[in-house]
Amino acid sequence: MDLLKRIGYYLVGLTMGAIAVLFFWKQKNVSFDYLPNARTLKNTRVKKRLFTQEALENMAAFQIDTATISEILKTGDVDFGKSKTHQVPCREYWINSDDNSLHLIVENCDSITTIQQVAKN
Secondary structure, eight states: OOOHHHHHHHHHHHHHHHHHHHHHHHTTTTOOOSSSSHHHHHHHSEEEEEEOOOHHHHHHHHHHOOHHHHHHEEEEEEEEEBBTTTSSSSSSEEETTSSSSSEEEEEOOOOOHHHHHHHOO
């Protein structure tokens, strides 16, 4: 078998395998949250969420609902320079929205995430 046929068979098999893997991953709804920003956001999203009175008042003043907060916790950017990542028992994270118009201060404990503050930048 010449080299060109071997390469052809290899590429056909590789393509079919890649399509199969993509099909199964879409069915399982897999996410790849390996970078620190993505891991932190996912960790805060999956826990029970509470809001402080100050956060609720600011949300009402800025006309922000919980769907906007959920979107920021999904697509936001964690500012690790302003965050207190080694604070015990609960870490505190500063999360900016995509357009940098809002920021959240989130206290991330073992089983509960508390939105401490919602503010405009």
